[in-house]
Amino acid sequence: MGILKVLLPIFKRESVPEFTNEILREDEELRNKVMLNPLYRKLLEKKVKETFKKYRGVLIGSKLIDSWDRVTSAVGLAAETVPILGNLISAGEEVVESIPKALYAVYYGVKTKDLKAIPYWMAAEAASLIPYLGDFIDMSNIYVNRARKATKEKVKKEIRKIFLSRLELKVA
DSSP states (O other): OHHHHHHOGGGOOOOHHHHHHHHHHHOHHHHHHHHHOTHHHHHHHHHHHHHHHHTHHHHHHHHHHHHHHHHHHHHHHHHTTSTTHHHHHHHHHHHHHHHHHHHHHHHHHHHHOOTTHHHHHHHHHHHTTSTTHHHHHHTSOHHHHHHHHHHHHHHHHHHHHHHHTTHHHHHO
16 A cells, blocks of 8 residues: 555545644744744644645545546556557547546635646646656646645644734733
8 A cells, every 4th residue: 555655646645743744844934933832733733634624625636636647647658659549549648637637626726716726737737748758747746736735825824813813922
C-alpha cells in the first residue's frame, strides 16, 4: 500500500497534525504566535479539522483527478511509443481526461472561490498536450497541490480572524 500512496494520490490520507505542521513551517507569523502561546496549536488543529470537513470534497476530488491523470497518462505515454497511432491515442486520452477535470474545476471554483486555479490548470493542461513531456506534466500533483494550498489559506484566514478578535487577550 505504501507504493500506491506515492503512485496514486487517492490513497494518501491527510493528517491534522501533519497539515498543521506544514502551515506552521510555511507561515512565520502563525509559527511565532504558536511559539508564544502553545494553546494556539490546539486552536489551529481544530481549525484544520473543521476545514478538512468543509473542503473534504475538494481534497478528495483533487486526489481522484490526479490519480486519474496518472493512470490515463501512463496509457498515453505507452501509446506514444507507437508511431502516428500512438499520438492519436494520446490525444484521445487527453479528451477523456478533460471531462472529469472540467467538472472538478467548476466544483472547486464554486467551493473555494479560488478562480485563479482555473487558468493555472488550463495552462498546465495545454502544456500536457506536448508529446512525451505532457504526460510527465500530467503525472505531477497539480490538482492536489492547489487544493491543499486553498485549504491552508482557508485555515490561515480563519485563524487570523480569531487572532484579530483579540483572543490573545482572553487566553493570556
